[in-house]
Amino acid sequence: MFLLRPLKGDRGGQIFVALLVALVIAVTVMANLPQENPLHLSSYTVTLLGKYLTYALLAVALDLVWGYLGILSLGHAAFFALGGYAMGMYLMRQIGDRGVYGNPELPDFMVFLNWHELPWYWQGFDQFWFAMLMVMLVPGLLAFVFGWFAFRSRVTGVYLSIITQALTYALMLAFFRNEMGFGGNNGLTDFKDILGFSLQSDATRLGLFIASAVVLLLGYLACRAIVASRLGRVAVAIRDAESRARFVGYRVELFKLAIFTFSAVLAGIAGALYVPQVGIINPSEFQPLNSIEVVVWVAVGGRATLYGAVLGAVGVNYAKTWLTGVLPDAWLFALGALFVLVTLFLPRGVVGLLRREKEQ
Amino acid sequence: MSDILRRDRVFDFMVAREVEDLDLSHGTVLYMEDVSVSFDGFKAINGLNFYVDTGELRCVIGPNGAGKTTMMDIITGKTRPDTGSCWFGQRLNLLQMDEPEIAQAGIGRKFQKPTVFEHHSVFENLELAMAGPKTVWSTLTARLTPEEKGQIEEVLEVIGLQDESGRRAGSLSHGQKQWLEIGMLLMQDPLLLLVDEPAAGMTHQEMDRTVALLKSLAGKHSVVVVEHDMDFVRSLESRVTVLHQGGVLAEGSMDQVQNDPRVIEVYLGGADAEG
Amino acid sequence: MKRLLIALLLLFTLPALGAKVETGDPDLDRAFEALLGSDFAAKQAALQQLVANERPERFQWVEGILDGRLRVLKKEKRVVWVEKDGRQFKATDALTAQVLGEFKKRKLKKFRINNSLRRTIRSILAARDLDSPDPRARRKAVEAILENPSPDQIALLQPRIEKETDPAVLDAMQLVMALAKLQSPDEPERLKAIKGVSGSLEPAVRQALVRLAENDPSPSVQKSAATALRKIEDRVRVMGQIETLFFGLSLGSVLVLAAIGLAITFGVMGVINMAHGELIMLGAYTTYLIQQLMPGLPGVSLLLSIPAAFLVSGSVGIAIERGIIRFLYGRPLETLLATFGVSLILQQLVRTVISPQNVPVSNPEFMSGQLFINSALSLTYNRLYIILFCMLVFVGLFLVLKRTRLGLEVRAVAQNRGMARAMGVRAARVDALTFGLGSGIAGVAGVALSQLTNVGPNLGQQYIVDSFMVVVFGGVGNLWGTLVGGLGLGIANKFMEPWAGAVMAKILILVFVILFIQKRPRGLFPQKGRAAED
Secondary structure, three states: OOOHHHHHHHHHHHHHHHHHHHHHHHHHHHOOOOOOOOOOHHHHHHHHHHHHHHHHHHHHHHHHHHHHHOOOOOHHHHHHHHHHHHHHHHHHHHHHHHHOOOOOOHHHHHHHHOOOOOHHOOEEEEEEHHHHHHHHHHHHHHHHHHHHHHHHHOOOOOHHHHHHHHHHHHHHHHOOOOHHHHOOOOOOEEEOOOOOHHHHHHHHHHHHHHHHHHHHHHHHHHHHHHHOOHHHHHHHHHHHHHHHHHHHHOOOHHHHHHHHHHHHHHHHHHHHHHHHHHHHEOHHOOOHHHHHHHHHHHHHHHHOOOOHHHHHHHHHHHHHHHHHHHHHHHHHHHHHHHHHHHOOOOOHHHHHHHHHHHOO | OOOOOOOOOOHHHHHHHHHHOOOOOOOEEEEEEEEEEEEOOOEEEEEEEEEEEOOEEEEEEOOOOOOHHHHHHHHHOOOOEEEEEEEEOOEEEEEHHHHHHHHHHEEEEEEOOOOOOOOEHHHHHHHHOOOOOOOHHHHHOOOOHHHHHHHHHHHHOOOHHHHOOOHHHOOHHHHHHHHHHHHHHHHHHHOOEEOOOOOOOHHHHHHHHOOOOOOHHOOEEEEEEOOOOOOHHHOOOEEEEEEOOOEEEEEEEEEHHHHHHHHHHHHHHHHHHHO | OOHHHHHHHHHHHHHHOOOOOOOOHHHHHHHHHHOOOOOHHHHHHHHHHHHHHOOHHHHHHHHHHHHHHEEEEOOOEEEEEEEEEEEEEEEEEOOOOEEEEOOOOOHEEEOOOOOOHHHHHHHHHHHHHHHHOHHHHHHHHHHHHHHHHOHHHHHHHHHHHHHOOHHHHHHHHHHHHHHHHHOOOOOOHHHHHHHHHHHOOHHHHHHHHHHHHHHOOHHHHHHHHHHHHHHHHHHHHHHHHHHHHHHHHHHHHHHHHHHHHHHHHHHHHHOOOOOOOHHHEEEHHHHHHHHHHHOHHHHHHHHHHHHHHHHHHHHHHHHHHHOOOHHOOHHHHHHHHHHHHHHHHHHHHHHHHHHOOEEOOOOHHHHHOEEEEEOEEEEEHHHHHHHHHHHHHHHHHHHHHOOOOOHHHHHOOOOOOOHHHHOOOOOOHHHHHHHHHHHHHHHHHHHHHHOOOOOOOOOOHHHHHHHHHHHHHOOOOHHHHHHHHHHHHHHHHHHHHHHHOHHHHHHHHHHHHHHHHHHHHOOOOOOOHHHOOO
């Protein structure tokens, strides 16, 4: 079990992996029960769980840079959304001539805008492998270019946070423009199928859920491998005493760049799994609020633990689903209060609380 | 003790690289010539000339604001001077290198305020400081070899923290942090050590051990010590450079310097003003 | 048969011919009677006769003839002013101002005029205005002629140019003359006229020059007209640039207003307040609420809103500082998260308590309209007021920080908290007051924004990223930096808009600031010295 080696010494991680495996098995079984059975899981629930798992992956990615490297990114949802758009472009091309206008090549919104040709950057997205490459490459490249400038000029702390927020804000404005060729306001939607499987079928939805679980597991293990290695220790060293790390001989900017880029790629993959499950991607995913929500998931769960990020993402999103169902107006109050209370009273999150009780 | 600090075979890679770049054929490890730097019109360093020989132990003293810390900042790449040149050996122009490059080339620095990696254990602090390749990939794949482990344990013994190996560095006392930082310097195995106020917050016994350690380091390494404590400086028995207003005021043995009328003027004059 | 015809003819013309007017002044009677008649040549003469009369009302009568408000009561034979009141007409004697009661339409006789008479009347009125002692009225008259020039009106100008003393009116008169000369059949005359109008921004001049440049039979006139046109276009372009600069300044002022409170909380105290935008929003809502309390008094309520918004946002700010931020000093990232939570709560509070929709805030009269500079450039008053207001707030804040005890303490705490405390500054109180000051300014900015944009729960969100950009761009802890940064970004934004589009300009500005921060992490005006390190 070479893959599971990073879990050595990570009790929380072991529990998380065990629970995840149990969840996948349980969901697979329950989704296949006959409809009359009270334990039957509707495909709505399966998709909801799958969505939570993609959020969890995004949270893990953020925890890697925030918890371990000390970079509070307020723009991580931008990488998530970019990965989502790359996947969305693939799904749009799969619609083929089944769109409203029946154009075999152009997505509906382009026909609507009177475009006659596919823009160059839409080429190749009919191939699944190419789209998947872009899912990783586009967020990775953006993170790399951004980080290259930011880290080399030693922008740190709140300055960095604010410019990451400006980054996602700028992207949001850009994607709202029709001229960008990504569907403007409405974004990309009305997807039909993925790799030939209908997105409406229960089996595909279960498959996407399992794929999300597997990718989350792999992503977690990869992050855990980094954190457990000397690279992870260098990251924490940079977080705690950046200039000392420099004087010891580490090229701080390269370490930041590498980990930040890796984290952005993970976020992009999470976004790519998210889009086929929710069936739409639009510019509001770039909203600064979304990125900050991710931060609060990690803060609630407990940063610098990785599994805490998973816990926070699933927990907060479950609460959101529940609360917006019961009391739609109360959600933002609850979220706001969560921000305040966690920072004031739970600086180490739920995980910190559990640990403290064990220590006592 | 000196035998612990000898260059280990493990570091052949580093040694080879340094010998290649670093030319110490003239017996001088550090040249600073005509260096000036000013902040907002205030000249922190003014036409400074400063040389350190290979294997030399050197003390730098001077009143507050004489430019001691700024000098170290320039050597380690934290501050860029307005004019002047700064060479490490014959070939390495320090003004064209940044902090990690300078550290990798073999200049180690201990800060005035001890800075260690607080969330790491003492052992991990030393591991991180260890000389060797420090790229992203090499740290990701690094596995501690038995030799490296042995070396860390030896340094732990030198700094007297062998029992604290697993403790979080943040929970150490001030003096222990000083020692840990010195230990990290040893792990870096630099050719030139810059030690800023090592005696601050130490007991007398600890100070004696520090003196012994610094003395033993000289010879194989060049050591520059900045210190306020005159007893400490005297017990190091080294050449002393007195800085004043960003330039060298006097240089020589402790006795020579102490009898230099200009030095007395600066120190006593300052005392008069304060009294 | 013939008799019958004559009788019929008499029957038709009799009322007209037989209309008599009795005003008590035989001269006037004759003139009005002639005007009621059908002989247009006689009418022309009668008009001149009427104007030659010394009565002060004479021009009003002429105007009344032009717009039909002056009529004659057939039976009573009196000249009256009429005012339509339902189906009846209310009549007032034109000479004695005696109210005569209401009459049916057919009891009243109109003065019938043709186009030639209308022109004459307009000339008479223009001449009256041109002789008015008020230069503004004179100028208006000249401008009216400029818009609709006719030879007889231009003829009115000629003798008056020499007597004119007001330079602006004189300029306008000369312009009209030159325009007239542009159509002169004489070539040197036209060339001279072109020289005379060169540099004028009047659209009429440009139209005339375009005609000359394209159609004039003489090539030299064509060339000279084209040159003059080019010169005019250059000036128009300059005016366009000035207008863009003005737009940029007003946008920049909005940015400065939004950011300057942040410059205090972020710059002076090192606190990241993500709820800053919502404090602005609260200021805007305060304006709305005060307007609701004082309907019909938009001007007064707007002025009252300024201190009210300062107090509302300021006290909310102090509550945030005392309740949350003071536990988080030295942990900027945590402060950022907690205040973001506050911003969500405030937004939702407004949605729940007031309305999730935008609320209407009216603009007082003095805010609408525009300041006319020349034909190519006029500045809207609301933008002018915003610029002015921004400067006032900036100067006020600057004085508070430089001249008052609080300002001194704020600066002391910002520079060295421990030392300030040792000197007897109560740091906690100063923190709360500073935060209150910054938040109060945000509220005042909200009052200004309520006059420019929609007031809704999302108002703050739109400005928070921009405000941070301004503060970071200008250099943290530096009010001048915020001013220069805000105005600079505003102007740059407006200058880019024409070729990049509004959204793209904004994106470009964001990207520019992101890159700029990387090059100069401490902004335009960095704080220097050792204190700024680490």
